[in-house]
Amino acid sequence: MISKVLIIGACGQIGSELTYKLRLENGVENVIASDINESNFELVNSGPFEIIDAKNYNQIKRCVEKHNIDTIYLMAALLSAKAEQHPKMAWSLNMSSLFNVLDLAKEKIINKVFWPSSIGVFGSTTPKSSTPQHTIMEPTTVYGITKQVGERWCEYYNKNYDVDVRSVRYPGIISWKTLPGGGTTDYAIEIYHKAITDKKYECYIAEDTELPMMFMDDAVNATINIMNADYASLKIRSSYNLAAISFTPKQIAESIKKHIPEFEITYNPDFRQHIAATWPKSIDDSKARQDWNWCHDYNLEDITKEMLKQLSNMYSVS
Ligand code: SER
DSSP states (O other): OOOOEEEETTTSHHHHHHHHHHHHHHOGGGEEEEESSOOOHHHHTTSOEEEOOTTOHHHHHHHHHHHTOOEEEEOOOOOHHHHHHSHHHHHHHHHHHHHHHHHHHHTTSSSEEEOOEEGGGOOTTSOOSSBOSSOOOOOOSHHHHHHHHHHHHHHHHHHHHOOEEEOEEEOEEEOSSSOOOSOSTTHHHHHHHHHHHTSEEEESSOTTOOEEEEEHHHHHHHHHHHHHSOGGGOOOSSOEEOOOEEEOHHHHHHHHHTTOTTOEEEEOOOHHHHHHHHSOSOBOOHHHHHHHOOOOOOOHHHHHHHHHHHHHHHHHHO
């Protein structure tokens, strides 16, 4: 029997594409999308949709019972840059939503949970290259603190209450369908938009700051694959390191120039540079590759080609 799925935060960058993919695979009526408002018109009109405030346990529970939900993907969160501007709000949303969903699983009202962690769990004392799965984690951002604490709680609920919670530490995710909001790694999306519209981009990250990144299709596949993996194969119940490629602003600009030779990049680092400077350059994700056969498809050239193609179409029709 196909399980019924609820996606919380479905209007967002990853939530929306995860919803589309799961609906293709499981059937539209088996995937309920939800968010705090109807901010993504296309998504809201693509199938069943409910308004849910992720901080409200009863709202989630009512929706779960109404639709007979078995599995929740909790994609609502304040990202790193926005969280620095609203620390209490980030703590409240990122933590209370996680407890709400973990508690539904503890009470056996649902069976399975996906919750995303992030490279934001790492800090300036973490080894920067090929960052290991188990290592020093002293995050300095509110976002990173919520993700690190969240990881500890996921593992705790798994060990003590037998909750089937699964998680990956997303790197920066690059996509064209839905704009991200409030992340540090979002420059790697803005740059493609500006390359098409203005042929130039002022980057808020310094030219040689290398960060781990991934194309959306890979991120969605990783998410669905870890959820489909056998229970016993998943040895890590905090969160798996997950990686594809790493690059600097200078390198992404070079790859754009191969297609748009007149493209120019300038640099004006702001507070987000301080966040980026504490994060790893590259990630060792061998545990994910071993335990549930993770592998990525897109390298930087593939991403640049796809982003420029899709965004050119988007801007020429609008
Ligand atoms: N992409 C996220 C951010 O920049 C990191 O998980 O906040």
